Amino acid sequence: MAGWVPGWSSSPPAAGDRLVLARGSKIVASSGGWLHDALAPEADVDGKEPAIFLGHLEGRRVFVARAAETSEEQLSGLRDALLGSDPALASLLNTASQVLQWQMDHRYCGRCGNPTRMHAWDRAKWCEPCEIPFYPRIAPCVIVLIRDGEKLFLARSIRHRHGFYGLIAGFVEPGESAEEAVKREVFEETGLSIDNIRYQASQPWPFPHQLMLGFYADYTGGELRLQEDELAAAGWFVPGELPPYPPDNTIAGRLINRALAESGV
Template sequence: MTTWLPGWLTTPPGSDDLVLAITGNSVVRSEGHWLVRWQEVESFAITGCAPVSLGQWGGEPLYVVELDADRLPETVEIIPLRDAILIMEDAPAEMLGTGFQVWQWWRDHRYCGRCGDVTGLHPLERAKWCEACGIPWYPRVAPCVIVVIRRENRMLLARSSRVKRHFYSLIAGFVEPGESLEQAVVREVKEETGLDVTNIRYRSSQPWPFPHQLMVGFFADYRSGDLVLQEDELADADWYGPEDLPPIPPATTIAGRLIRDMARELSQQREDQ
């Protein structure tokens, strides 16, 4: 497996350096390869958009750049980022996610959010720098909680009213200012389901580039309440055992992994009884 090492350079790419080519919210793949050489796509880059450093791929410098979709040859593949991460097993999901998040940060901070001046590069770290204000602008990361709620030998799974894919997934939401992660779990569960939870325990996390979340996963136990769904968030929800799971997200997602982890825990405890 090729080694992916996140990093930061202020120097532009050489003609033979690797680039992750994107257009809009999609990856540009050429001849089945997720990365291309800068000299192969330089002529298709959007005017004024220079490649941005991502780190190293297999020991080689790696950059991300946006290409003009109207000028791309018909021989390339345009793959939506969400499809690449959810469906394509050979996709380097972590690297793709980092690339899209870094590019969005770069695009959104070309000007200082305080004074409006053009930003430059910070000399020491991954940040845009406003000389007039003397402040850095770092890539944005939005923390979100996502939780499996257990009630005896079953878990709560819900289907979103917004997402078209017919997955049953988990309760999730953004952390608000002044909240701890655990407080966010309690609030989001109450808002979306009407339930109260207890025994909240951390499990794992995953960067999620839609557009810049850090998903923080928890297990929690049902304490009280009846299901009352927030209809603009959830279309359906119910309690499921490990033997009767509905369609769930793939294991490339934190939701899919948390559900599978809970299913194994429930199955093991049932065997031990």
């Protein structure tokens, strides 16, 4: 699916527009996938907040709105929807989830408690008494593939039900550079020391509003000591003998596959 162009507008949905319906981290499926006819009766919108314009897909305007109470059979996990969609649709669903979460989180001003309204010309919620905008939140995170020669360090999170072995990741703390965050997260979760940290790529990830910054780093020492409230298992693996790992439409999968390609696998 091609032609996804993000944008902003204050105009409401009209005939011919498309709609993403979501509740929390769940997406409401339509008969044709994930996009509903914006004005169709079956597009059951909560109604407490207006639908938000996201951009254009194949020349048609697309909005997101919170779904009304619906049966569990109609809901699908956002993670599965992202991993099972082509890049353009995955990007659209990613944006939709983050924008909807932002709308829910900023119904009221965090400074004075008054209700906010949509900003007149920005994608922002506006507090009239305080005269301050609240833009969609973006939380920078780091994710790193540690390498020791041809060996790759992979870990399995206690939270991921897919059973994949992925990479060490975590949020950037106030006052940290991304590279400092990489070193800290690796040491906290594994006890390993690293160096030669080098940026590779980034990916937005809506759980709920991360921007994943991907790095490679080289192992320099330390004995493996897992942080048990984060990791279920971890270890060194050589190309050709890797455990199941995330697909290539995730930044973890791309970092691993790029390292394998460099190794000639």
